[in-house]
Amino acid sequence: MNSTDVYDPLSHQSHEDPYPAYTRLRDEFPLYFIEAHGVWALSRYQDVRDALRDWETFSSAQGVEIGDYVQFFGEGSIQELDPPRHDVLRKVLAPRFQSRRIREYGPLIRETADRLIDGFDGRSRIDLGQEFTQRLPILTILQLLGIPQDDHDWAASAGLEMLRRPAGEAGPSAAAAAIREELVDYSIDQVRRRRVDGMTDDVFSDMAMGVEGGHMLESEIQGLTLLLIAAGMETTSSLMGNIAHVVATGAVDVSALLDDAGEFRAPAIEEFLRFDAPGQWLARVTTRPVTMHGQELPVGSRVLVLFASANRDPREFARADELVLDRDGARNLAFGEGVHFCLGMPLARMEARIGMGRLLSRRPSFALDGEPVRYPSHVIRGFESIPVLVS
Numbered sequence: 001m002n003s004t005d006v007y008d009p010l011s012h013q014s015h016e017d018p019y020p021a022y023t024r025l026r027d028e029f030p031l032y033f034i035e036a037h038g039v040w041a042l043s044r045y046q047d048v049r050d051a052l053r054d055w056e057t058f059s060s061a062q063g064v065e066i067g068d069y070v071q072f073f074g075e076g077s078i079q080e081l082d083p084p085r086h087d088v089l090r091k092v093l094a095p096r097f098q099s100r101r102i103r104e105y106g107p108l109i110r111e112t113a114d115r116l117i118d119g120f121d122g123r124s125r126i127d128l129g130q131e132f133t134q135r136l137p138i139l140t141i142l143q144l145l146g147i148p149q150d151d152h153d154w155a156a157s158a159g160l161e162m163l164r165r166p167a168g169e170a171g172p173s174a175a176a177a178a179i180r181e182e183l184v185d186y187s188i189d190q191v192r193r194r195r196v197d198g199m200t201d202d203v204f205s206d207m208a209m210g211v212e213g214g215h216m217l218e219s220e221i222q223g224l225t226l227l228l229i230a231a232g233m234e235t236t237s238s239l240m241g242n243i244a245h246v247v248a249t250g251a252v253d254v255s256a257l258l259d260d261a262g263e264f265r266a267p268a269i270e271e272f273l274r275f276d277a278p279g280q281w282l283a284r285v286t287t288r289p290v291t292m293h294g295q296e297l298p299v300g301s302r303v304l305v306l307f308a309s310a311n312r313d314p315r316e317f318a319r320a321d322e323l324v325l326d327r328d329g330a331r332n333l334a335f336g337e338g339v340h341f342c343l344g345m346p347l348a349r350m351e352a353r354i355g356m357g358r359l360l361s362r363r364p365s366f367a368l369d370g371e372p373v374r375y376p377s378h379v380i381r382g383f384e385s386i387p388v389l390v391s
């Protein structure tokens with residue numbers, strides 16, 4: 001039997017604090033039917049991990065969201081494809097996102113972080129969300145893609161507007177859909193230019209070579225680009241914003257967060273990811289009947305995999321509801337698992353290590369100065385505004 005009101009991913013309660021509901025789900029309803037949306041939810045670590053590993057049964061090909069957001073990015077988005085097409089397109093992007101290549105972007109990230117922090121000079125009131133934790137990931141992904149400097153302001157605002165997913169609403173606004181079209185036309189044009197004028201060292205050139213080599217279609221530029229903008233922006237900014245928020249509340253000792261080189265300590269990053277996963281959940285659709293916890297799911301059932309709940313499962317993690325900064329949290333599911341495992345993990349980790357390292361080295365002391373504002377999203381958990389007073 002199901003209770004109807006334990007958990008609704010679109011509710012304001014889930015937006016504010018989903019964790020009490022996750023505890024109830026794991027303990028009482030490990031396979032839970034959310035009547036309001038006609039979807040199921042898996043909340044225990046093992047179930048989430050097993051489902052993510054079994055892409056043949058739990059398919060991404062019908063979209064990984066719910067409501068009208070399903071397949072929002074469109075053709076080419078590898079997140080919404082199963083193998084074999086998924087693997088072919090992922091290979092177009094993969095070389096640039098490997099740890100070794102990504103390390104080459106370290107100086108650029110440091111420079112961008114320092115420029116943003118220079119912008120705080122002479123002021124004690126700063127919005128760390130608007131001015132730092134959101135800006136650094138956006139500027140980084142725009143540079144990786146190869147978007148020219150002059151277009152950064154436009155592209156950053158367009159990306160943010162496209163991603164506005166208000167809690168409680170099951171579909172994108174007309175404005176978000178219109179901006180998405182602008183971004184798509186712009187990206188196709190950028191790739192065409194590289195094919196005509198010559199390749200440069202960026203993701204648009206990787207795609208241009210992918211098209212020329214017959215590995216991808218021009219129509220697939222859309223999904224790949226929009227996915228990279230979305231995945232590159234809001235998740236990493238949520239990770240950094242969640243860290244900044246905890247620091248601003250005075251809950252942690254800043255000196256314990258940095259290593260000797262002034263970078264944010266790697267295990268602490270993993271623990272913040274475990275404790276408050278930037279991507280709370282995504283969906284899959286079953287391709288065959290599955291029986292779990294005594295319940296049969298028919299073919300075509302949409303199932304939410306709750307990464308954030310899995311990461312707080314006491315069956316897997318001791319003191320699961322506590323932030324334990326030196327915990328070995330590497331096996332948490334914040335970056336997913338299986339064929340869709342996060343392509344941007346090395347980049348996200350490096351941005352957080354360098355970015356938060358620079359921020360806390362140069363401005364080690366700040367406190368909340370007003371109400372922080374969460375992202376208007378039911379999937380992403382992070383802050384768009386974190387007003388602080390720097391001392």
Ligand code: HEM
Pocket residue numbers: 052060064078079080090141227228231232233235236239277278279282307333334335336337339340341342343344345347348
């Ligand atoms: C802290 C930051 C990040 C978190 C928590 C995160 C989380 C995730 C998760 C959970 C998935 C799996 C999706 C699924 O199973 O359906 C994923 C996939 C993906 N992520 Fe990330 N991500 C982060 C940063 C990034 C960055 C910086 C990029 C690149 C610019 C990126 C690019 C991608 C891509 C392209 C995929 C799809 C991979 C595929 O379907 O094969 N992510 N990410």
